[in-house]
Amino acid sequence: MAKRITNRNDDYSQWYLDVVKEAKLADHSPVRGCMVIRPHGFALWENMKAALDKMFKDTGHENAYFPLFIPKSFLSKEAQHVEGFAKECAVVTHSRLKSAENGVEVDPESKLEEELIVRPTSETIIWDSYRNWIQSYRDLPILINQWANVVRWEMRTRLFLRTMEFLWQEGHTAHATKEEAVEETERMLNVYKTFAEDFMAMPVITGVKTESERFAGAVDTYCIEALMQDGKALQAGTSHFLGQNFAKAFDVKFQGKDGEHDYVWATSWGVSTRLVGGLIMTHSDDNGLVIPPKLAPDQVVVVPIFKSDEQKATVLTYAHSIIDQLKNLGIRVKLDDRENYNPGYKFAEHEAQGVPLRVAVGPRDVENSNVELARRDTLEKNIVPREGIAEQIDQLLKDIQTDLYDAAKERTANNTRNVDSYEEFQKEIEKGGFIYAHWDGTPETEEKIKQDTKATIRCIPLESSGENGKCMVTGNPSKRRVLFARAY
Numbered sequence: 001m002a003k004r005i006t007n008r009n010d011d012y013s014q015w016y017l018d019v020v021k022e023a024k025l026a027d028h029s030p031v032r033g034c035m036v037i038r039p040h041g042f043a044l045w046e047n048m049k050a051a052l053d054k055m056f057k058d059t060g061h062e063n064a065y066f067p068l069f070i071p072k073s074f075l076s077k078e079a080q081h082v083e084g085f086a087k088e089c090a091v092v093t094h095s096r097l098k099s100a101e102n103g104v105e106v107d108p109e110s111k112l113e114e115e116l117i118v119r120p121t122s123e124t125i126i127w128d129s130y131r132n133w134i135q136s137y138r139d140l141p142i143l144i145n146q147w148a149n150v151v152r153w154e155m156r157t158r159l160f161l162r163t164m165e166f167l168w169q170e171g172h173t174a175h176a177t178k179e180e181a182v183e184e185t186e187r188m189l190n191v192y193k194t195f196a197e198d199f200m201a202m203p204v205i206t207g208v209k210t211e212s213e214r215f216a217g218a219v220d221t222y223c224i225e226a227l228m229q230d231g232k233a234l235q236a237g238t239s240h241f242l243g244q245n246f247a248k249a250f251d252v253k254f255q256g257k258d259g260e261h262d263y264v265w266a267t268s269w270g271v272s273t274r275l276v277g278g279l280i281m282t283h284s285d286d287n288g289l290v291i292p293p294k295l296a297p298d299q300v301v302v303v304p305i306f307k308s309d310e311q312k313a314t315v316l317t318y319a320h321s322i323i324d325q326l327k328n329l330g331i332r333v334k335l336d337d338r339e340n341y342n343p344g345y346k347f348a349e350h351e352a353q354g355v356p357l358r359v360a361v362g363p364r365d366v367e368n369s370n371v372e373l374a375r376r377d378t379l380e381k382n383i384v385p386r387e388g389i390a391e392q393i394d395q396l397l398k399d400i401q402t403d404l405y406d407a408a409k410e411r412t413a414n415n416t417r418n419v420d421s422y423e424e425f426q427k428e429i430e431k432g433g434f435i436y437a438h439w440d441g442t443p444e445t446e447e448k449i450k451q452d453t454k455a456t457i458r459c460i461p462l463e464s465s466g467e468n469g470k471c472m473v474t475g476n477p478s479k480r481r482v483l484f485a486r487a488y
Helices: 012-022 039-058 079-088 123-133 178-198 245-249 274-283 309-328 343-353 363-368 389-414 422-431 443-453
Strands: 026-028 035-037 069-071 090-094 097-100 103-106 111-118 142-151 165-175 205-208 220-227 233-243 253-255 261-263 265-272 300-304 333-335 357-361 370-375 381-385 416-418 434-438 456-461 481-485
Touching (some): 012 274, 039 165, 039 178, 123 142, 178 220, 178 233, 220 456, 245 265, 265 274, 300 343, 309 363, 309 389, 357 363, 357 389, 370 389
Antiparallel strands (some): 357 370, 434 481
16 A cells, blocks of 8 residues: 555655545545545544643533525625635625536526625624624623634635635634734634644744734734645744724624723634644655654554454454453454455555554464564554553553654754855755745845745744844845745
8 A cells, every 4th residue: 555655755745645535534535625534544633622622621612503695785894804714715706506407506686685605714704693692891801712614715725724614623713812812813823733743743833924924904913834845834823913893893892890992902812723734744755654653633543453263253352352441441442354355455555654562463363472562653663561561551642642753843943044145045945844044024035045946934933032144135124034945
């Protein structure tokens, strides 16, 4: 099975698609630009969703659901917002079909009085509801998250990384003060950072987007940026301070403790199934998918090996005793006792699907009270005693999680460097990776760099304490280095 996967160094884009296919994560759909998420891919997303959902609820948020369809007039109320999404919107113009010679056609008499936009993001329709929910300071804050699908009419798509329809969560909060809203924006950014590093084992850099890169309608956009194995950056999550823009657009005011009325302050924040793509490109190898144990649908697979019914009964009893102990420790374990596939096929399949640990047991293992353990990340195999196997596997899963993060962090560090001159920058950007360089803060210089090199400012890092210097392009003063990369 591994031979079906292109070598990363030969064709990284094809390697990525091969991993998605061989790991049975997703398929292309009959609708151009959309994807079918297969059970293994959806189970991975569900684990991501469960971890994030707990983190959201632990920080005081509640889940709700808002309509898929948004009246066109809603998008017209916030000028920057509609401009940012106008070219990506799918529009519903009619409400029914009718029979025709070749099947069905749109019934021209069903034209809608007002067109409906298929949700590209939900700020507008949510703030229409908030107008009805908020009257005084007692109604604040509102801390709501939505798990949903959205549609953005992308022309060039790639499974998980960029599709016309994708799954995500979007948080939308309303606050009495600017300070509370900014605090919320930063809090959720840190939730995303914690999730990326602790669960995905993917190191990230936190920062603020430049004006040209920020979310349409936001005052500030905060982000987490990760570096993939091919040296390109991936924006893995965003948290937006919206100021009072949407409150003013939808006339959402509250009466304060002093009796005065003011517009509320807002945030929105989200991550999507793009995280699955980020996970693939952070850890996987030429044999297929590699999944951090915390997110793996199956953390351990047990493969029994036997040639006769007598061996089968003995080996399966032995395997089940191990499985019971693993389940008692809360480990997600699967028994692969399919008899129509040989062990070699099963090994290759589970390797391609990224199961962190494989346990193989046969008659000789039963006789010697051993098991064979195989780590997916290192492909290392060892024969170990049966005694204490559950505790050993539990520790191994923790080790794999840590090792994957450490390897990704080291790779990011090895591909991150400072550059001072534009000539050097143009050479270094061809190698990929993160580059810290001085920028004069103007959109003109930012655009020139983008046009010349296809590199963008990924963020103005929050971790940076500032370092006076000169812009690598213009020589004008600069107060800090910003983070550049070519990106997905």
